[in-house]
Amino acid sequence: MPSALDRQVTSALIRKLESITALSEVEREAIQSLPVRTQVFGAHQDIVRDGDTSSQCCLILDGWACRYKLLNQGKRQILSFHVPGDIPDLQGLHLPSMDHSLATMKHTTVAFISHESLRALTARLPDLAALLWRDTLIDAAIFRAWMTGLGRRSADERIAHLFCEMYLKLQAVGLAGDYRCPMPITQMDLADALGLTPVHINRVLMGLRSRALITLRSRTLVIEAWEELMEVAEFDPRYLHLDRRAA
Amino acid sequence: MPSALDRQVTSALIRKLESITALSEVEREAIQSLPVRTQVFGAHQDIVRDGDTSSQCCLILDGWACRYKLLNQGKRQILSFHVPGDIPDLQGLHLPSMDHSLATMKHTTVAFISHESLRALTARLPDLAALLWRDTLIDAAIFRAWMTGLGRRSADERIAHLFCEMYLKLQAVGLAGDYRCPMPITQMDLADALGLTPVHINRVLMGLRSRALITLRSRTLVIEAWEELMEVAEFDPRYLHLDRRAA
DNA sequence: CGACCCTTTGAACCCGCTCAAAAATGGTGG
């Protein structure tokens, strides 16, 4: 039985979905009626682990998370960053076991939604099912953009590209504006996301700073020159499929 | 109105889907009744281009295709390889425009299925909708595996990993066995898929050959030492989610 | 205010790249 608190809680999801497409009143209502269980995690804690079989999805309400894979010798690849409104493990609805882990980057609040209630929702509202499907497809589109960076872009370009992407993602859910946004990740995290070393990330970051493109301090990113940054990154926002808001 | 030929044609799709999960008789019948338009492409031809808006999906019947993104200065990143039974642009069902291109690697036959008829199918058979959704989720899981390679694996490991993956994918649809499979791609294609240069691919390939792990000749891959190859690649087949057949 | 994590700096090194050319392969037409 969803409580009044639940209804507030899922508004993060509604805002996110509305950044992708319009919702009907019935759909909004159905989402608000989802029963959820909220939980608070400290920084750098695993929410789900590689190999786990879960019966629920994790909606981020506040904070940041990342998905990652671990290799031998402690090598780590971060696959994605997630912000409020995201459901990073939505794929779990149709894939039985996790092929990667999900962890917080900082103090983070999440809402767990059971697969059962999500399946009931998608069975009842096929348009909403299509929208959630679409969300996982955008997730995959972002993977493709990252792959392209990892395979074919220089260190500067990769960093610039990631900053463009995160800024727009955050802006779409109202968490960024005026060319500044939270960026609560360390240079080590950046390195593991971009396939580089922390030392090199640091040097490139200082380079971007000295070229007056960005500043990254106190876990806040300030984009000093949006146009030039996009140019360095060769950034084309189409892949984010944020149809409701222009880039 | 589907013809008798159509029914044969979609059997590639059925075989692929059954490599993922079991199909009911109704589902098989529904797939076989899909109206399709087949078309033959020569080698290295674009089927759909970055930016296109399409009203149909492309099912590969025979041959190989790849998805790729182009950057400035002719840089190319190959995002995935596709074999008979795959629908490489299934994401087009819910994403209006292509964020990458799709091209043949060799002489290839495809069947086009209209979004319209696919949407009718998924509306009528929710379980089949879930299965197609699941197929796109596996697609994304493969992206994650590639990202991990591009970001954190050495050249040897990346090549070994790709060969393990392609062998299992082909085996799942009956196109490989006995540790050999078709591999109709050039070293330049491998380079663009793995974020390396053709020259380096060549040197690493010769290294793997001299270590008696694989041979790649006449567009055929022979895996001489499956266990060792998997070890080099640090390969874990779980991400392919091929539940029906053991790896 | 102390401890720990994070960022910054330096110097040597190496994996994979670049450019160039030769050898092998394979598809095509005569």
Next chain:
DNA sequence: CCACCATTTTTGAGCGGGTTCAAAGGGTCG
């Protein structure tokens, strides 16, 4: 069936973007 041409593979030598290892500064949070 063979000769031809284009594409692909192979080889060589030098180079460079990013790494490695180590240690010194800075923030930040209990």
